[in-house]
Amino acid sequence: MLPVVTAKQMQAIDQHAIEGFGIPGITLMENAGVGVVCELRKSFSDLSFKKIFIFCGKGNNGGDGFVIARHLFNLGSEVRVLLAGKLSDLKGAAETNANSARNIGVQVDEIDLNNLNRHDHKLRHCDIIIDAVFGTGLNKPVSGFLEKVIDKINQFGSVEKFVVSVDINSGMDSDSGQLMGPYVKSDLTLALAHWKQSHLLHPSAGFMREARLIDIGIPAKACEDQTIQVHLAEERDIKSYFQKRDPNSHKGSYGHALVLAGSKGKGGAAGLTALAVLRAGAGLCTLALPNSSQKAFEVHPMEVMTVPLPETANGTLSLKAKESILDLLKGKSAVAIGPGISTDPETVALTGELLPLIKCPLVLDADALNAISLHKDWLKELPPESVLTPHPKEMSRLTGIPTEEIQKNRIATTSEFSSEHSLTLVLKGSPSLIGLDDGSVVINPTGNAGMATGGSGDVLTGIIAGFIAQGLSASQASIAGTYIHGQAGDHFAENESQTTLIAGDLLRCLPETLKRILP
Numbered sequence: 001m002l003p004v005v006t007a008k009q010m011q012a013i014d015q016h017a018i019e020g021f022g023i024p025g026i027t028l029m030e031n032a033g034v035g036v037v038c039e040l041r042k043s044f045s046d047l048s049f050k051k052i053f054i055f056c057g058k059g060n061n062g063g064d065g066f067v068i069a070r071h072l073f074n075l076g077s078e079v080r081v082l083l084a085g086k087l088s089d090l091k092g093a094a095e096t097n098a099n100s101a102r103n104i105g106v107q108v109d110e111i112d113l114n115n116l117n118r119h120d121h122k123l124r125h126c127d128i129i130i131d132a133v134f135g136t137g138l139n140k141p142v143s144g145f146l147e148k149v150i151d152k153i154n155q156f157g158s159v160e161k162f163v164v165s166v167d168i169n170s171g172m173d174s175d176s177g178q179l180m181g182p183y184v185k186s187d188l189t190l191a192l193a194h195w196k197q198s199h200l201l202h203p204s205a206g207f208m209r210e211a212r213l214i215d216i217g218i219p220a221k222a223c224e225d226q227t228i229q230v231h232l233a234e235e236r237d238i239k240s241y242f243q244k245r246d247p248n249s250h251k252g253s254y255g256h257a258l259v260l261a262g263s264k265g266k267g268g269a270a271g272l273t274a275l276a277v278l279r280a281g282a283g284l285c286t287l288a289l290p291n292s293s294q295k296a297f298e299v300h301p302m303e304v305m306t307v308p309l310p311e312t313a314n315g316t317l318s319l320k321a322k323e324s325i326l327d328l329l330k331g332k333s334a335v336a337i338g339p340g341i342s343t344d345p346e347t348v349a350l351t352g353e354l355l356p357l358i359k360c361p362l363v364l365d366a367d368a369l370n371a372i373s374l375h376k377d378w379l380k381e382l383p384p385e386s387v388l389t390p391h392p393k394e395m396s397r398l399t400g401i402p403t404e405e406i407q408k409n410r411i412a413t414t415s416e417f418s419s420e421h422s423l424t425l426v427l428k429g430s431p432s433l434i435g436l437d438d439g440s441v442v443i444n445p446t447g448n449a450g451m452a453t454g455g456s457g458d459v460l461t462g463i464i465a466g467f468i469a470q471g472l473s474a475s476q477a478s479i480a481g482t483y484i485h486g487q488a489g490d491h492f493a494e495n496e497s498q499t500t501l502i503a504g505d506l507l508r509c510l511p512e513t514l515k516r517i518l519p
Helices: 007-019 025-043 060-075 092-103 116-124 144-157 235-239 267-279 291-297 319-328 345-357 366-374 376-381 392-399 403-408 410-421 456-469 474-495 503-517
Strands: 002-005 051-056 078-084 107-111 128-132 162-166 188-192 211-214 230-232 256-260 284-290 305-309 334-337 362-364 386-388 424-427 433-435 441-443
Touching: 002 007, 007 025, 025 060, 025 092, 025 162, 025 188, 025 211, 051 060, 051 116, 051 144, 060 078, 060 092, 060 128, 060 162, 078 116, 078 144, 092 107, 107 116, 116 144, 128 144, 235 474, 235 503, 256 267, 256 456, 267 284, 267 291, 267 456, 267 503, 284 291, 284 319, 291 305, 305 319, 319 345, 334 456, 345 366, 345 376, 362 366, 362 456, 366 376, 366 392, 366 456, 386 474, 392 403, 392 410, 403 410, 410 424, 410 433, 410 441, 424 474, 433 474, 456 474, 456 503, 474 503
Parallel strands: 051 078, 051 128, 078 107, 128 162, 162 188, 188 211, 230 441, 256 284, 256 334, 284 305, 334 362, 362 386, 386 424
Antiparallel strands: 002 230, 424 433, 433 441
């Protein structure tokens, strides 16, 4: 998995690379500038005819900009640097690279409030604007003249100019994903060395149309002294969880999951979850649901075994179902509880009586989470290898923290809850986060807005339960399940559209998605 670092951690990693490994800072700056130009060449077939403006600040981010200017100039681009400050203010590697750029013929203009608009005509006719004003160290809103510089970049970036931000969009805090003041909106953001949290978290990530990671030559060992608890999942991580199936195997080799779900009018949630268990590869799935709901499942889905259970007058699971459920638990590899079961008081009471008696891995979603939010002491009754999959509102009910605050502090909330309760937490959203029992957090890179549709979470619950039934740990199943769930959504959106996506499409796309992952 790829580390996702804070600004403070990145500063320490840079320092360790320079002092501990003897890599000069000017070399790292050169590598960063060359890396940016290489990425630009991937986006533009010929840069030699492009008119490019580079806005530089006075720090190392501006130094990167001067390296970029020099290499673009050598490629034949028409390059002009607008320095937000004075050349006499530059120090160290930034000063050296500014002088190098000027020495080979790059035009460098100092800008201030008085002459900021002087270049508007040429900006209007340029092709690319590069933002190298601020790096990752910004920790307060931009104001005054530099706010005007950001406004200028956005003004011309909104009229069909391709805007590139170096490392992080100027004006953004690199750690929180929150927008603290004026910021650059980019077509491409090129993260240097490591991802920062704001490259991946919304709302900040929503103003980067695309983000790519550039290797600038910092050794992996430079990270070893840092306690990095946030990582980005990669496809190779997911692939490592799965083994090729033994030809001499049978349905019992791949686990048997029990799904407790459904109520009057919500049988669809139960069906989606159960089918997702099987599509994820589990050998068997038993769906236990209220008697009146079970009748609809006698024929469809044919692959799912169903068991009718005693129900309340409202068509929800009754306390009388307890003994039948305890019998059904025997020999099960995993249990999923929650989709569509309702918050009927008797069903909530049944959930509370079952939780201490379940010994196999457990996936809790939807109304099972709402039941726990009414009785938070039940969290102590959960078996090892438990997974909770709340959306932000359900997380708010579980923690008592307002949804708005959770959304502002998604990583911290996920880390604290999962470590405090020694479980795996999947906080759904954009992006979904997987919190592990040691407090570490994995960011899921897949998925899209089309998945904001009823039943999507039920499919995720089933996928995770299906993977656990086959022997994956709760953490592996949650990371892989969330990744593959999102990838199925991306597959559909790419071939059809986000707008038309429904939960059943995720099930239909799972085979093709898993084909990419499985050995």
